Amino acid sequence: MNIFRLIGDLSHLAAIIILLLKIWKSRSCAGISGKSQILFAIVFTTRYLDLLTSFISLYNTCMKVIYIGCAYATVYLIYMKFRATYDGNHDSFRVEFLVVPVGGLAVLINHDFSFLEILWTFSIYLESVAILPQLFMISKTGEAETITTHYLFCLGLYRALYLFNWIWRFYFEGFFDMIAIVAGVVQTVLYCDFFYLYVTKDGKGYRFSI
Amino acid sequence: VIGRTKHDEL
Numbered sequence: 001m002n003i004f005r006l007i008g009d010l011s012h013l014a015a016i017i018i019l020l021l022k023i024w025k026s027r028s029c030a031g032i033s034g035k036s037q038i039l040f041a042i043v044f045t046t047r048y049l050d051l052l053t054s055f056i057s058l059y060n061t062c063m064k065v066i067y068i069g070c071a072y073a074t075v076y077l078i079y080m081k082f083r084a085t086y087d088g089n090h091d092s093f094r095v096e097f098l099v100v101p102v103g104g105l106a107v108l109i110n111h112d113f114s115f116l117e118i119l120w121t122f123s124i125y126l127e128s129v130a131i132l133p134q135l136f137m138i139s140k141t142g143e144a145e146t147i148t149t150h151y152l153f154c155l156g157l158y159r160a161l162y163l164f165n166w167i168w169r170f171y172f173e174g175f176f177d178m179i180a181i182v183a184g185v186v187q188t189v190l191y192c193d194f195f196y197l198y199v200t201k202d203g204k205g206y207r208f209s210i
Numbered sequence: 211v212i213g214r215t216k217h218d219e220l
Contacts, residue, residue: 009220047217056218063220120217162219180219 001059002168008161009063015154016070022147023077028085031148033137034078035095039130041071042099047123049116090141093133102126111179124180128187131155135194153198156191159184 019037023029048064055061078086106122134152138144144152162184169175 005219012220050217054216056216060218060220067220165219177217177219 004161004165008158011154012158015151019151020074029078029082030085030087031145033091033134035091035133037074041075043123043127044068044071046119090137093136098129124183128183149198152194159188
């Protein structure tokens with residue numbers, strides 16, 4: 001554990017909680033892509049199945065349980081409790097175009113051809129593109145609320161910090177996981193355009209040009 | 211083999 005990973009994890013946690021609180025407090029999920037949230041729920045579920053097979057640390061276990069719990073709570077709020085406010089018409093990204101190629105890639109390129117390992121690989125690849133329905137929705141409606149941009153910023157920051165974490169681990173532990181690194185770079189790059197807008201507009205709600 | 215590789219990151 002190093003400082004980049006710890007802050008990265010906390011940033012990830014902050015993003016998830018910001019989104020949950022935003023929906024809960026405003027009693028609305030307008031502007032939020034339910035599809036991205038379903039993808040994140042799938043990401044956490046397929047990645048953290050190792051909760052059942054291996055114990056890393058109390059920290060690790062607690063964070064995994066919290067991430068999974070929050071992901072499903074978010075999906076529940078969007079599709080059940082506040083579904084009247086869900087903007088399905090604008091959430092029109094075709095997720096099968098992500099899930100199917102990512103599934104194929106996970107079967108082809110992985111560390112070990114075993115059930116849990118392929119699911120882990122699938123989750124890593126899927127996470128790198130899971131935000132696309134959300135970004136697509138913002139580009140389609142042309143706007144995002146301030147709080148939604150904070151959510152996206154924390155999520156992007158988490159991934160950027162993980163890149164520093166991997167550089168750290170490579171130098172000090174000789175550790176590197178090529179699959180995680182490549183997917184992490186792809187994921188961070190997807191946020192670059194957003195980061196630029198976030199910083200130049202002071203994080204205020206913005207008009208997003210297509 | 212199920213889950214041979216141990217992943218310690220989140």
